[in-house]
Amino acid sequence: MKILPGMAAVLAALVLIAAPAAAQDRATGLKLDSDKPIQIESNKLEVREAENVAIFTGNVAVQQDKTVLKAGRMRVYYKKDGGSATTGSADIDRLEVDGTVYVRSETQEVTADKGVYDMGREMLVLSGDKVVLTEGANVIVGCKLTVNTRSGLAQLEPCSSTGGRVKMLLTPGESRAGRGN
Template sequence: MTRLFCALAALFAVAIGCSAAMAQGESRFTGLKLSGDQPIQIESDKLEVRDADGLAIFTGNVNVMQGETLLKSTRMKVFYAKSGDGNEQAAPGDSMQSIERIEVDGKVYVKTQTQVATSDQAAFDMATDTLTMSGKEVVLSDGPNVIVGCKLTVLMSTGEATLDGCGKKEGSGRVKMLLQPSSRSQ
């Protein structure tokens, strides 16, 4: 499985597993069942590659699709790590292993078969295996069950997740959750 696939899959993991895991009181994300053999299709109005900066920028109606999973946003930036000698950036086509982080912004929307996650921005840091979704509201829904906060941080290696409320200071405020008892049997 390539690092690009892992990074995009991490963004998808929020929509696939987060609301179900939180609703069941689990600490791990259990719904990520994507297969490395499924192609990832990326479409955008424009692609800008800055080799010297080690950066690829997809802008305008960005759609990332894999199987039944869809990520939409206004912009997606893919940052490439420096090559082994530390002087040159790895070019985007060189190796998927060279991806350092992915940043997505502009009304981020992730949808799977039954789950949806929305935020203003999302980022995946490859070195720390950390996914962060943030904004005015981060909304995770699975059918009628909804969780709302302002900053979701997920350590993908352990599945440990923290959802901060929407107070004036980061980490203050309240997280809101609506669970429908009838949905537990589904």
């Protein structure tokens, strides 16, 4: 099973909210459609201009086309002197999500306890007691998934609770069937 950079897509897609020009460059590598709208819902939004952060809390749901992110909380940190979050001109530094993180793309799902997307390094890290990536009947389990969204290189680290091993279940033919090939 190939780990798609698209699993990071929703996190990276949030760039479109505050930095459209930068987002178009990143979106191309992540196969996002910058023309598609992004919908964000949460129970509360707090913008702390002095701290350069916007905080979405309570049943956070982000959707762009067929990619969905759900979490308990999402913090969007933007660069100092990089614009304003309230006007949509902020230059995003990093995104953090926590509280049962769930990401679904067209063919894959991943769950974790927390996640961080570093815009400058183009690195996504999902971690927790258990990180589970599924594509159809194929399943990979570990505790820390690191994806370089620029190169597509992914690494899954094991959990100490599983004896220090990553677990993988592959069902022959399932990956192709899941992608419609």
